[in-house]
Amino acid sequence: MDDFVRPVRSLARHTPCDSIVALGRSLAEDFAHDPRAMATMFCVHCNRERPVEEFSWADGQAVGS
Numbered sequence: 001m002d003d004f005v006r007p008v009r010s011l012a013r014h015t016p017c018d019s020i021v022a023l024g025r026s027l028a029e030d031f032a033h034d035p036r037a038m039a040t041m042f043c044v045h046c047n048r049e050r051p052v053e054e055f056s057w058a059d060g061q062a063v064g065s
């Protein structure tokens with residue numbers, strides 16, 4: 001049904017604290033299939049869940065867009 005293979009992005013930057021967050025493969029695939037699937041991501045540096053709007057992918061694209 002969906003033959004288009006999208007690259008799975010697994011590194012995101014939490015913009016407010018400027019740290020890189022590594023997503024587990026399953027979580028990264030969830031985002032690849034449905035970017036709006038999750039409202040928050042865990043930032044290790046902040047040690048708390050933060051809204052995905054505060055994150056951008058390593059390639060500069062906003063998470064959830």
Ligand SMILES: [Zn+2]
Pocket residue numbers: 014016017018019043044045046047
């Ligand atoms: Zn952070």
